[in-house]
Amino acid sequence: MKHFGLFGHPLEHSFSKKFFDEKFAREGREDCVYENYESTDIYDLKKIVHENPDLVGLNVTIPFKQEVIPLLDNLDDISQKIGAVNTIRIHRPEPGKFELHGFNTDAWGFELALRPILRPHHRRGLILGTGGSAKAISFVFRKLNIEHFFVTREDSRFHYTYADLNQNTMKAFQIIVNTTPLGMFPDVETFPNIPYEFLTHKNLCFDLTYNPPQTRFLEKSKESGAFIHNGFRMLRLQAEKSWEIWNTPIYV
Numbered sequence: 001m002k003h004f005g006l007f008g009h010p011l012e013h014s015f016s017k018k019f020f021d022e023k024f025a026r027e028g029r030e031d032c033v034y035e036n037y038e039s040t041d042i043y044d045l046k047k048i049v050h051e052n053p054d055l056v057g058l059n060v061t062i063p064f065k066q067e068v069i070p071l072l073d074n075l076d077d078i079s080q081k082i083g084a085v086n087t088i089r090i091h092r093p094e095p096g097k098f099e100l101h102g103f104n105t106d107a108w109g110f111e112l113a114l115r116p117i118l119r120p121h122h123r124r125g126l127i128l129g130t131g132g133s134a135k136a137i138s139f140v141f142r143k144l145n146i147e148h149f150f151v152t153r154e155d156s157r158f159h160y161t162y163a164d165l166n167q168n169t170m171k172a173f174q175i176i177v178n179t180t181p182l183g184m185f186p187d188v189e190t191f192p193n194i195p196y197e198f199l200t201h202k203n204l205c206f207d208l209t210y211n212p213p214q215t216r217f218l219e220k221s222k223e224s225g226a227f228i229h230n231g232f233r234m235l236r237l238q239a240e241k242s243w244e245i246w247n248t249p250i251y252v
Helices: 016-026 044-051 077-082 106-117 132-143 167-172 216-223 232-246
Strands: 002-008 032-038 055-060 087-094 097-103 124-128 147-152 175-178 204-207 227-229
Touching: 002 016, 016 032, 016 232, 044 055, 044 097, 055 232, 077 097, 077 106, 077 132, 087 232, 106 132, 106 204, 106 227, 106 232, 124 132, 132 147, 204 216, 216 227
Parallel strands: 002 032, 002 055, 124 147, 124 175, 175 204, 204 227
Antiparallel strands: 055 087, 087 097
16 A cells, blocks of 8 residues: 655645545545645654655645755755755665655646736736745746745845835736735635735736635735636646656656
8 A cells, every 4th residue: 555645734724635535536546545644843754754664755735845855865956946845755765764855846836827827917926925835936937037026024125025015016016926824724814914905907816725715815806806816726736746756766
């Protein structure tokens, strides 16, 4: 039996287990199982891998996408450039020993989800948050030549703060991507503090959250006329890429 799973905290919001359970059932994969490995301690990762010898692949979610890197044996080129990992392939060269290989499939999923909804006027973007997912979004924006800035709660020479956002910034930055957990189940009434009243039909608002399908961020953006998109397609695409990585004999 091959075991796969999700490592992070909290996990009650995640659709990853449901996604893979349904995938295995649909494809008749009775030899595969996907479990949640919830922890608030990054150092539990190696303990989990050691105690589950059938574990061959993990997805990594908040808050560990950056913290996990020092625990890995190597990274692929993309995750090195991004500085964040959301997929781990576990190689066991001999009983009792293992190697952890890190990858980033968030960028893959986001790019494929974003490209079909981009319009010619979508030239500049704001990324709400600065975590591991935000770094993957920045990587894709650089690849697509979309000028962008991060938005944080604290003052910084290099980022916007939420207090900096006004009518001019909403007009100047046509793409707004929420990478924060605000609005994610169970805290569904929370949302990023941006001036939604200044959004128009020219704005594209993308929320990486997929539970609930329409967050307060997306609701408020839609009310102002913006085009909205949630993170479910990105989730599905990055999950399929993870599956490909886990099932490729030599990927690094």
